[in-house]
Amino acid sequence: MSYRPLYVFNTLSGEKELFTPIVEGRVGMYVCGPTVYSDVHLGNCRTFVSFDMIYRYLLHLGYKVRYVRNITDVGHLVGDTDTGAEDKIGRIARLERIEPMEVVQKYSNGFHEVMALLNALNPSIEPSATGHIIEQIEMVQKIIDNGFAYETNGSVYFDTLKYAEQTGQYGKLSGRVIDELINESRDNLKNQGEKRHPSDFALWIKADESHLMRWPSKWSVGFPGWHLECSAMSTKYLGTTFDIHGGGQDLKFPHHENEIAQNHGACLSNPVKYWLHGNMLLMNGKKMSKSDGNSILPMELISGNNDIFKEAFSPMTLRFFMMQSHYRSTLDITYDALKAAEKGFSKIKDAYNLIPRLKKAPGSQPVKINQTILSEIEGMYEDMGNDFNTPKALARIFELVSIVNIYHNNPQQEEGLNEESIRLLSSAFDTFVSDVMGIRLKDDILTDGENYTEGLMDIILELRAKARENKDWPTSDLIRDKLSEMNIQVKDGKDGVTWSTGK
RNA sequence: GGUCGGUUGGCCGAGCGGUUAGGCAAAGGUCUGCAAAACCUUCUACGGCGGUUCGAACCCGCCACCGACCUCCA
Numbered sequence: 001m002s003y004r005p006l007y008v009f010n011t012l013s014g015e016k017e018l019f020t021p022i023v024e025g026r027v028g029m030y031v032c033g034p035t036v037y038s039d040v041h042l043g044n045c046r047t048f049v050s051f052d053m054i055y056r057y058l059l060h061l062g063y064k065v066r067y068v069r070n071i072t073d074v075g076h077l078v079g080d081t082d083t084g085a086e087d088k089i090g091r092i093a094r095l096e097r098i099e100p101m102e103v104v105q106k107y108s109n110g111f112h113e114v115m116a117l118l119n120a121l122n123p124s125i126e127p128s129a130t131g132h133i134i135e136q137i138e139m140v141q142k143i144i145d146n147g148f149a150y151e152t153n154g155s156v157y158f159d160t161l162k163y164a165e166q167t168g169q170y171g172k173l174s175g176r177v178i179d180e181l182i183n184e185s186r187d188n189l190k191n192q193g194e195k196r197h198p199s200d201f202a203l204w205i206k207a208d209e210s211h212l213m214r215w216p217s218k219w220s221v222g223f224p225g226w227h228l229e230c231s232a233m234s235t236k237y238l239g240t241t242f243d244i245h246g247g248g249q250d251l252k253f254p255h256h257e258n259e260i261a262q263n264h265g266a267c268l269s270n271p272v273k274y275w276l277h278g279n280m281l282l283m284n285g286k287k288m289s290k291s292d293g294n295s296i297l298p299m300e301l302i303s304g305n306n307d308i309f310k311e312a313f314s315p316m317t318l319r320f321f322m323m324q325s326h327y328r329s330t331l332d333i334t335y336d337a338l339k340a341a342e343k344g345f346s347k348i349k350d351a352y353n354l355i356p357r358l359k360k361a362p363g364s365q366p367v368k369i370n371q372t373i374l375s376e377i378e379g380m381y382e383d384m385g386n387d388f389n390t391p392k393a394l395a396r397i398f399e400l401v402s403i404v405n406i407y408h409n410n411p412q413q414e415e416g417l418n419e420e421s422i423r424l425l426s427s428a429f430d431t432f433v434s435d436v437m438g439i440r441l442k443d444d445i446l447t448d449g450e451n452y453t454e455g456l457m458d459i460i461l462e463l464r465a466k467a468r469e470n471k472d473w474p475t476s477d478l479i480r481d482k483l484s485e486m487n488i489q490v491k492d493g494k495d496g497v498t499w500s501t502g503k
Numbered sequence: 504g505g506u507c508g509g510u511u512g513g514c515c516g517a518g519c520g521g522u523u524a525g526g527c528a529a530a531g532g533u534c535u536g537c538a539a540a541a542c543c544u545u546c547u548a549c550g551g552c553g554g555u556u557c558g559a560a561c562c563c564g565c566c567a568c569c570g571a572c573c574u575c576c577a
Contacts, residue, residue, distance in 0.1 A: 032577070041577090047577035174573090177506085198574090199574090249508095251576075280571070281577085289577095324526070326517075331516085336514050337514070343526080347541095392517055394525070395525035396524095398525055398526070402542085489539070493534090500540090
């Protein structure tokens with residue numbers, strides 16, 4: 001079996017590379033998931049939506065994909081140091097007087113709800129850090145056995161200097177130089193007496209009595225360091241070397257750099273063939289970030305219940321908005337940009353709904369327009385194969401939108417459309433917009449008791465048509481205006497009336 | 504301070520040596536009872552200064568500004 005060529009930008013090499021899986025026909029992909037100590041904000045979601053699109057495209061190409069996206073539910077500490085600080089989840093549990101696992105469950109549920117709203121597919125495996133304590137402890141032991149970690153006072157640290165000396169690799173992913181890391185002079189790197197070098201990081205952290213989440217180990221009763229869970233779980237489910245590792249840009253350093261070090265330390269091999277990083281969602285020109293207060297929750301945007309944007313935006317508008325920019329570019333969210341996305345998306349939906357109504361020429365004579373449609377489809381494969389260029393593919397979709405509208409307005413145009421034209425148009429929208437980009441094209445109002453609504457609308461529009469025949473403009477306008485208030489738009493065309501929902 | 508990345512028209516956002524990106528907004532027109540939608544046409548670009556080249560938004564240099572990372576980050 002052959003696959004369409006796919007080029008991906010590999011952060012490790014800094015170049016676009018032809019994607020070739022380690023095992024033919026199969027792809028192992030790991031994406032860093034959320035830390036579930038609070039609600040995921042829209043910026044977090046952008047990364048997950050980006051990798052959902054990547055997952056979808058790999059599936060579409062015919063690969064059998066094992067997509068692992070973890071839940072981090074232990075090890076993330078409040079503040080800047082990785083010793084002695086409080087666990088983020090433990091902190092919430094203490095403040096709210098609930099079990100840490102209640103915190104984890106609550107925000108995991110919320111995360112899943114948001115992912116479902118944004119039409120993200122579920123990963124093949126969604127492992128959690130607390131569910132893999134044994135694997136993490138084993139990995140720490142392997143790293144110690146291989147001489148890349150040391151114990152101090154019950155905590156275990158990764159020896160970055162030794163790793164760098166032996167492999168010359170530390171900092172390769174993020175472009176760091178080990179000397180600079182060691183000579184790092186930021187004030188908050190001080191007071192880390194247990195480490196041999198400031199750049200060393202914790203694999204296992206000894207916990208005091210007040211710490212809610214702790215497990216026994218040969219070194220101490222404690223908990224695993226932040227980066228360890230991803231190394232342990234990716235190794236467990238995808239093997240010591242797998243195809244794709246994804247995550248947000250902001251995880252490159254230290255998280256992913258340390259992951260590589262840990263995997264190497266434990267398995268003595270490079271874990272990942274292609275590192276893919278999504279760029280940040282900006283708001284007010286700055287990275288969306290919860291700790292800076294510069295963030296918005298998906299539900300706040302979907303419900304319109306927020307102070308930042310003037311109105312509600314549907315989940316699919318958000319997804320379309322995200323797909324209109326490249327995953328490796330920053331994307332600035334503004335009211336105007338969302339409004340533009342809403343209109344543009346609505347244009348695609350309207351055209352999609354018109355496809356089945358297009359007039360076809362009888363017979364199966366080949367028509368010229370099909371060549372155009374086909375070349376746009378081929379173009380979209382090229383765009384997607386070029387590091388997932390969704391904005392460019394969407395530009396081609398808008399070309400198809402124009403074709404649909406032109407032929408809908410003027411069915412007599414040239415040689416017209418045939419069965420094949422309709423099939424190609426439908427499949428272009430279904431494949432690229434729905435399947436690959438994950439943007440649902442069918443209005444919710446239609447999927448929800450579709451026939452019922454359609455039937456009612458037929459009656460209403462028939463009454464309006466009668467009124468118009470009688471030149472009863474007040475009645476016909478009343479119907480149109482009332483429907484408009486309900487966000488249903490009536491569109492008078494040459495060949496009859498169509499309608500669509502506004503959002 | 505170090506290391507990266509960016510600066511495209513009113514807004515968003517592709518392109519990265521020669522070809523209209525696209526969407527939204529705006530203007531005019533077609534259609535329409537009116538409107539909307541759609542269609543046609545039009546408009547406003549590549550941060551600044553140099554250099555390379557027959558040709559630069561795209562390559563190189565300098566400058567300016569913005570952002571990200573530098574142990575909370577998707």
